[in-house]
Amino acid sequence: MNKKFKKIVLRTASLVSAFAIMGASFMLAPDETQLRSYAAADSKVQKLEDDIKALEKTQKELLSKISASKNEASQVSQTKKYLDSLIYTLETKISTSNELMKELNLKIDEANADIKVREEEIKKTNEKFIARLRMAHEDGSASYIEMLLEAESISDFLSRMERVNAMLEYDKTLKENYQAEKETLEKEKDNLTLSVQLQQETLQKLEQDKKDAEKQSSQAASYYNKLQSDTAAYQAQYNKAKAEEDKLDAELTKYLKSIQEQNSSQVTATGEYMWPLPVGKGVITCTYGGKDPGGRPHYALDVAIPYGTPIYASNDGTVLTASWHSSYGYYIVIDHGNGMSTLYAHCSSLAVTAGTQVKKGATIGGVGSTGYSTGNHLHFEVRKGGVRVNPLNYVKKGV
Numbered sequence: 001m002n003k004k005f006k007k008i009v010l011r012t013a014s015l016v017s018a019f020a021i022m023g024a025s026f027m028l029a030p031d032e033t034q035l036r037s038y039a040a041a042d043s044k045v046q047k048l049e050d051d052i053k054a055l056e057k058t059q060k061e062l063l064s065k066i067s068a069s070k071n072e073a074s075q076v077s078q079t080k081k082y083l084d085s086l087i088y089t090l091e092t093k094i095s096t097s098n099e100l101m102k103e104l105n106l107k108i109d110e111a112n113a114d115i116k117v118r119e120e121e122i123k124k125t126n127e128k129f130i131a132r133l134r135m136a137h138e139d140g141s142a143s144y145i146e147m148l149l150e151a152e153s154i155s156d157f158l159s160r161m162e163r164v165n166a167m168l169e170y171d172k173t174l175k176e177n178y179q180a181e182k183e184t185l186e187k188e189k190d191n192l193t194l195s196v197q198l199q200q201e202t203l204q205k206l207e208q209d210k211k212d213a214e215k216q217s218s219q220a221a222s223y224y225n226k227l228q229s230d231t232a233a234y235q236a237q238y239n240k241a242k243a244e245e246d247k248l249d250a251e252l253t254k255y256l257k258s259i260q261e262q263n264s265s266q267v268t269a270t271g272e273y274m275w276p277l278p279v280g281k282g283v284i285t286c287t288y289g290g291k292d293p294g295g296r297p298h299y300a301l302d303v304a305i306p307y308g309t310p311i312y313a314s315n316d317g318t319v320l321t322a323s324w325h326s327s328y329g330y331y332i333v334i335d336h337g338n339g340m341s342t343l344y345a346h347c348s349s350l351a352v353t354a355g356t357q358v359k360k361g362a363t364i365g366g367v368g369s370t371g372y373s374t375g376n377h378l379h380f381e382v383r384k385g386g387v388r389v390n391p392l393n394y395v396k397k398g399v
């Protein structure tokens with residue numbers, strides 16, 4: 001599972017070896033110098049472990065900062081994308097609005113020209129009317145007065161009168177039509193002018209929106225850059241802490257190995273290792289070299305099997321530890337001698353205590369889901385010189 005555990009195992013190994021020797025003291029009589037050397041070793045180990053733990057804490061904090069910073073950056077990047085597409089849309093709208101304004105202004109120009117034409121016509125019609133009333137027009141047509149004065153009889157006069165009236169009516173209608181057309185055109189022009197005003201307001205608003213969006217987008221861009229450089233800085237700090245931890249880790253492993261070599265277990269297993277669960281039950285859910293549910297490399301065998309199923313000692317040995325660990329939950333480590341040990345994690349119960357000598361096949365605990373676990377299963381490790389090796393190279397698969 002995690003390598004933190006390696007330290008615990010090795011450390012326990014050294015201490016239990018010490019206890020084993022202390023226990024054996026009933027027969028061998030303990031040497032006080034030896035006990036003092038165990039205490040000194042323990043304090044050195046404790047110091048290294050505390051330093052490693054502090055570095056691990058720092059790394060964890062940095063990882064969460066990195067992840068928060070990356071999340072934030074991804075959100076900011078989304079926001080920026082949205083703002084940029086908004087800017088694009090606004091630009092399109094602004095250009096459409098400008099086109100529309102151009103068209104409206106052209107129409108106003110046309111309306112103005114038409115109005116001028118109508119005004120000319122009205123003026124001309126009026127002049128013609130007045131001229132007709134007075135005298136012969138310059139185009140040669142007779143004036144109304146002349147037409148009436150040239151009447152030869154009453155009936156001729158009346159008939160001329162009728163014609164004059166009709167002509168006057170025609171001029172009047174003509175003038176009125178021009179006038180009506182002019183008024184319509186003026187109304188249209190007013191509407192067009194109003195439209196231009198509205199369009200100008202819209203355009204102003206669009207320009208303002210665009211400016212705001214551009215400002216926000218550039219703020220998002222600089223915030224994004226800051227987050228990126230924060231992430232890089234955290235990553236550098238993390239790498240540093242990791243390197244320091246690796247160094248201390250190597251130092252501790254080396255030190256513990258030397259202690260373990262000095263205090264080898266009382267029991268040395270000679271037989272083959274056995275499947276640590278009832279044969280034919282359970283399912284292998286993760287093998288050595290796979291990934292655990294958290295995506296971390298897995299150097300053990302996971303067997304999902306019902307709660308309370310007995311866990312068997314895989315070989316003869318001495319229980320190094322049977323206690324609690326934040327990741328492993330209730331777990332047991334058995335030292336089989338010759339640098340070999342096995343580990344059983346996530347137990348629901350422990351049937352042995354540190355120092356117990358066990359025979360292969362003895363029930364040492366029950367399956368559970370304690371510690372970092374997502375369901376009832378046995379997490380089984382085999383270690384050679386403290387290094388986790390593939391359990392299936394030692395035990396015959398029992399499911």
Ligand SMILES: [Zn+2]
Nearest residue numbers: 300301302379
């Ligand atoms: Zn596991």
